[in-house]
Amino acid sequence: RYLRLLLDHAGTAALLVDAGFDRERTLRPDDLERAADRPVHEIVRLESLAEELLRPGSPAGRSLPRFLNGFEERLGGALERGAVALKSIAAYRGGLWLYAESSQAARRRAFSAMDKQAQAARFDDAVLLPFLVRRAAELAAARQVPLQFHTGFGDPDVYLPHADPALLWPLLRDPRTEECPVVLLHSYPFVGAAAYLAGTYPQVHMDLSLAIPLAEPIATRLVAEALGLCPPGKLLAASDGHSYPEMHWWGATVWRHALARVLRAEVEGGGLDEPAARAAARRVLAANATRLYRL
Numbered sequence: 001r002y003l004r005l006l007l008d009h010a011g012t013a014a015l016l017v018d019a020g021f022d023r024e025r026t027l028r029p030d031d032l033e034r035a036a037d038r039p040v041h042e043i044v045r046l047e048s049l050a051e052e053l054l055r056p057g058s059p060a061g062r063s064l065p066r067f068l069n070g071f072e073e074r075l076g077g078a079l080e081r082g083a084v085a086l087k088s089i090a091a092y093r094g095g096l097w098l099y100a101e102s103s104q105a106a107r108r109r110a111f112s113a114m115d116k117q118a119q120a121a122r123f124d125d126a127v128l129l130p131f132l133v134r135r136a137a138e139l140a141a142a143r144q145v146p147l148q149f150h151t152g153f154g155d156p157d158v159y160l161p162h163a164d165p166a167l168l169w170p171l172l173r174d175p176r177t178e179e180c181p182v183v184l185l186h187s188y189p190f191v192g193a194a195a196y197l198a199g200t201y202p203q204v205h206m207d208l209s210l211a212i213p214l215a216e217p218i219a220t221r222l223v224a225e226a227l228g229l230c231p232p233g234k235l236l237a238a239s240d241g242h243s244y245p246e247m248h249w250w251g252a253t254v255w256r257h258a259l260a261r262v263l264r265a266e267v268e269g270g271g272l273d274e275p276a277a278r279a280a281a282r283r284v285l286a287a288n289a290t291r292l293y294r295l
Contacts, residue, residue: 003245004037010239010252013286014038016293018087020045021242041295042083043148046136047093047123049074054120061120064111071132075139084293085183086140087148088133092155093124095162098134099170102127137171141180146205146292148183152190154210165194172201179203181292183236186210191222195229205292207236212258213251214240219258227262232280236288259284 007015017029019042033040053060053070060070075086090096102110110127119125140147151165165184171177182204187194188211198206208226212219226235237259239251263277272280289295 003035003248006245006249007036007038010249011256011285012038012239012248012252014295015040015241015248016043016084016238016289017041018043018045020048020087023048026243039295041293042078042081043085043087044075044078044083046075046086046088046132047090047129050123050129050132051120054114054116054123056117056120061116064108067111068132068135072135072139075136079143079145083145084295085146085148086136087150088136089150089155090129090133091150091152091163092158093122093129094126095159096149096151096164096167097162097170098130098168099174100130102131107131134171134177137177137180141177144179144181146181146183148185148207150186151184151194152187152211154186160189164190165197166190168197172197172204181205183207183292185238186240187226188215188222191225192229195226198230198234205234205236205288206230207238209238209240209251212237212240212255213247216254219254220261223255223258224262224265232283233288235284236292237284256285 015032015036015038017032017040019029027035029040029042050071052058053067053074055061060066090098106127110125114125123129137147149165149168152163153160165187168182172182180203184194184197184204184206186209187206191208191211194206198204206226208222211222215222237255239248239255241248241251259281263272263281266272267274267277
């Protein structure tokens with residue numbers, strides 16, 4: 001009842017959930033849907049999927065072909081079951097420069113030398129992780145399914161220069177992956193760079209997500225900076241709710257207040273009229289996500 005009260009007050013109609021986050025201590029999507037009493041749509045975390053395939057006893061861990069085939073089969077199966085997006089935390093597992101092309105021989109060597117137990121706990125192989133992310137981007141491009149990237153701050157072990165969304169430039173221009181819808185998450189302190197990419201490349205969107213509830217004192221400035229270069233039709237408003245019910249409410253509430261202040265300033269300054277400001281708010285808070293994730 002408490003969770004439902006918070007979600008109702010936040011105006012949350014549906015939840016899009018990264019089901020690979022802290023699996024031991026969080027509700028599965030179907031359990032969360034019953035608890036929240038509203039639709040829950042799954043987002044597939046690529047690194048968590050790789051870790052599952054490498055767990056002791058998994059047939060996929062016996063050879064590279066089984067591992068790669070299992071990865072693609074699991075991705076396809078999740079999308080067939082209704083998953084609305086893919087997601088990568090490569091920024092926290094080595095960085096976003098994903099275009100050091102590897103040969104098949106190099107991938108075989110990497111798989112043979114891999115400490116399977118360690119990689120099952122934290123998949124960060126410097127050869128196989130970029131390869132899997134690029135392959136997932138190709139599949140997402142073919143299916144027109146969004147691929148989210150954590151960028152900027154987040155996990156405590158992130159090396160910020162390697163989490164700059166500008167490092168994704170080759171993926172955005174590669175003919176194999178340029179049709180993949182990309183969503184840049186968090187982005188702080190690279191908000192301007194993410195907004196530039198969203199304003200330049202038709203397939204790129206941005207979602208400040210964690211930056212808004214975590215940096216609430218400067219949330220209005222961050223939203224204004226994002227909208228300086230990112231069109232209102234390409235900015236998304238995730239709560240980044242996780243782990244406990246209040247986070248869902250807090251993120252959505254801070255987002256709404258920050259966006260209201262930015263749009264009110266535009267109306268008062270003559271940059272927008274009231275109907276245009278309300279239309280922009282509807283896009284950012286709901287319509288963009290409904291269209292992009294095909295809800």
